[in-house]
Amino acid sequence: MTNLRIPGPTPCPEEVLKEMSRQMINHRGPEFAELLNDVTGKLKQLFQTKNDVFLLTGSGTGGLEAAVVNVLSPGDRVLAVSIGVFGDRFAAIARQFGADVVPLNYEWGKAADPEEIRKALGKDHNIKAVLVTHNETSTGVTNDLAEISTVVKEAGRLLVVDAISSLGSIEMPVDEWRCDVTVTGSQKGWMIPPGLTMVAVSQQAWEANAEARMPRFYWDFAKARSYLEKGQTPWTPAVSIVFAFRVALDRMLEEGLTGIIARHARIARKVRDGVKALGLPLFAEESHASDTVTSIAAPEGLDVKKLLKILREEHQTVLGGGQQHLMGKIFRIGHLGWVTEEDINMVFQSLMIALPQAGYEVA
Ligand SMILES: *Cc1c(COP(=O)(O)O)cnc(C)c1O
Numbered sequence: 622m623t624n625l626r627i628p629g630p631t632p633c634p635e636e637v638l639k640e641m642s643r644q645m646i647n648h649r650g651p652e653f654a655e656l657l658n659d660v661t662g663k664l665k666q667l668f669q670t671k672n673d674v675f676l677l678t679g680s681g682t683g684g685l686e687a688a689v690v691n692v693l694s695p696g697d698r699v700l701a702v703s704i705g706v707f708g709d710r711f712a713a714i715a716r717q718f719g720a721d722v723v724p725l726n727y728e729w730g731k732a733a734d735p736e737e738i739r740k741a742l743g744k745d746h747n748i749k750a751v752l753v754t755h756n757e758t759s760t761g762v763t764n765d766l767a768e769i770s771t772v773v774k775e776a777g778r779l780l781v782v783d784a785i786s787s788l789g790s791i792e793m794p795v796d797e798w799r800c801d802v803t804v805t806g807s808q809k810g811w812m813i814p815p816g817l818t819m820v821a822v823s824q825q826a827w828e829a830n831a832e833a834r835m836p837r838f839y840w841d842f843a844k845a846r847s848y849l850e851k852g853q854t855p856w857t858p859a860v861s862i863v864f865a866f867r868v869a870l871d872r873m874l875e876e877g878l879t880g881i882i883a884r885h886a887r888i889a890r891k892v893r894d895g896v897k898a899l900g901l902p903l904f905a906e907e908s909h910a911s912d913t914v915t916s917i918a919a920p921e922g923l924d925v926k927k928l929l930k931i932l933r934e935e936h937q938t939v940l941g942g943g944q945q946h947l948m949g950k951i952f953r954i955g956h957l958g959w960v961t962e963e964d965i966n967m968v969f970q971s972l973m974i975a976l977p978q979a980g981y982e983v984a
Contacts, residue, residue, distance in 0.1 A: 624967050627941040628758045628786055628914040628955035630808040630815050633865070637813055640868045641861045648860055654852025656863060661849065663870040664819060667878060668788065668803065670795040673822045675845040676866075678859045681785040681806030684818030686714050687840035688781050688802040692750060692826050694834035695719030700741055700778075701752045702733045702769070706759035706944045711752045711783055718835045723748060729760045729947065730916070732909035735768040742776040750779035750801075750829075756787035759944045761905040761916035761953060763787065770798040779829055785809055785818075789873065790885050790957045791912045801826040807862060810885075810913065810957040812869040816859040885912045888956050888965055895969045899976065900984045904951045913957035914941075918950065920981060925949050928979035936971035 625632050646652045657676070664674050677687060689711075693699065698721040701712035708726075716722045725741055727733055733753065742748055751773045756763045766782065773780045781802045787793050788803065790810030795803050801823040808815035822830070822842055830842055844855040873881060889912035896903055896917050904916035919925045925942060929952060932938040941953035954968060976983055 622937070624936075624938040624964060624971075626955050626960075626964065626968055627939055628809065628953060628957060629806070631810070631812065631955060631958035631960070633812055633814060634869070634872065634959055636872075637865045637869050640864045641814070643861070643864050645860060648857055649853055651852075653860070656867060657849070657852050657854070657858075660863060660866050660870060663867075663874060667870070667873060668795045668821050669793075669797065669878075670803075670821050672796065672824070673842075673846060673849075675820050675822070675842065675849065676854065676858065676863065677818050677820060677840065677845065678816060678854070678856065679818050680815055681783075681804065681809070681818050682710065682714075683840065684785070684804035684806060684820050685711055685783055687818070687820060687837075687842070688804050689715050689720070689752075690718055690833070690835040690837040690840055691822075691842045692779055692781065692802060692829040692833050693718070693720055694832065696721060697749045698723060698745070698747045699750045699752055700725055700738065700748045702738060702754070702764075703727065704731060704733055704754065704760060704762055704764065705729050705757040707757055707783055707785070708752075708754045711754065715752060730762065730904050731906055732762050733764050733769065735765055735772050738769055739772040739776070742772065742778060748778060750781050752781045752783075754783040755793060756784070756791065756911050756913055758786040758911075758914055759947065761911045761914045762909050763791065763911045764909070766793070767798055770800065774799045779825060786911075786913050786957065790881065792882055795821050799823070801829070807866070811866070812872065812959045813862055813865045816862040817866065884960075885957065888960055888962060889913070889915065891962060891965055892954055892956055895965070899969075899972065901981075913955070915954045915956065916943075916951045917953070919952065923976070923981040924979050925952050928952065928975055931975040931978055932971055936975060938968055938971045940968070
């Protein structure tokens with residue numbers, strides 16, 4: 622079996638895959654209503670929220686677009702905090718729909734500084750919302766969302782969070798951290814295939830929604846809410862993924878959120894220790910290293926493309942490369958969702974063999 626260790630799509634347990642082969646049902650019938658209500662209730666537990674949670678059919682980026690268009694109007698000023706590829710994407714979506722985007726960019730590999738966000742909000746009272754990535758998958762950095770939330774909410778602004786590669790894997794209490802719109806994606810920590818994006822919507826976000834004038838049709842939270850009251854989604858959902866989701870959520874609740882978070886922390890530490898033992902430099906600043914994805918800086922002489930090819934072809938091990946200007950400069954190990962210590966041991970066994978072949982002598 623392939624050892625798929627990219628930060629999404631992540632491997633799915635056998636029982637999840639089996640569930641996807643079930644016959645179709647009427648998505649406007651009682652059986653689906655029961656399923657949707659069950660899944661939504663279980664998701665709320667893992668989101669740690671009492672607010673509305675919606676299952677939307679689409680990838681994570683669709684969820685980010687939904688977040689933007691449901692709380693903003695063209696011309697609204699937003700602070701877009703970016704520490705990598707996905708932060709930039711969030712800003713680009715807002716810009717595309719006519720928001721007046723004030724970028725706050727950080728060097729890739731570093732986390733955002735909550736004090737600078739405080740200053741930016743203090744200086745400009747017209748900033749209505751802050752867009753922020755909780756866990757930047759492209760660099761392997763987790764932002765200090767609790768602190769960021771404190772400064773954003775003290776300033777009374779909307780907090781719109783890309784939690785696509787963090788929710789369900791690492792600490793992310795949606796209500797405690799007063800997130801107004803929170804977005805995640807099925808293929809990251811949730812042990813199910815791509816196809817769903819899940820969003821939580823706070824009371825303050827609903828108030829913003831009532832005024833928000835950005836164009837939207839497919840991604841309309843108000844429609845999602847009114848259909849959910851009937852146990853439905855506005856449009857035909859990815860039924861098979863919802864089947865799979867119930868099984869995956871049962872598994873997650875059985876392990877418990879505390880157990881899930883502890884496992885991710887333990888495995889991430891093991892990955893970072895293993896990387897250091899190979900003499901390789903971690904790319905992300907270690908104080909903010911992600912517990913779902915680890916980025917490794919390629920030292921002089923290491924051909925990343927060749928390394929990934931050898932791992933893939935000779936070891937059935939698939940790791941992630943760098944994105945955009947980090948291509949060839951870093952590689953990434955995904956360790957979220959269905960991941961065990963043994964999976965990581967196998968990655969390192971393969972790396973020990975493949976690294977010298979790709980130009981890096983392990984000390
Ligand atoms: C994966 C990811 C996305 C994009 O999700 P898609 O499902 O590929 O659209 C956005 N943000 C973060 C942090 C991600 O990890």
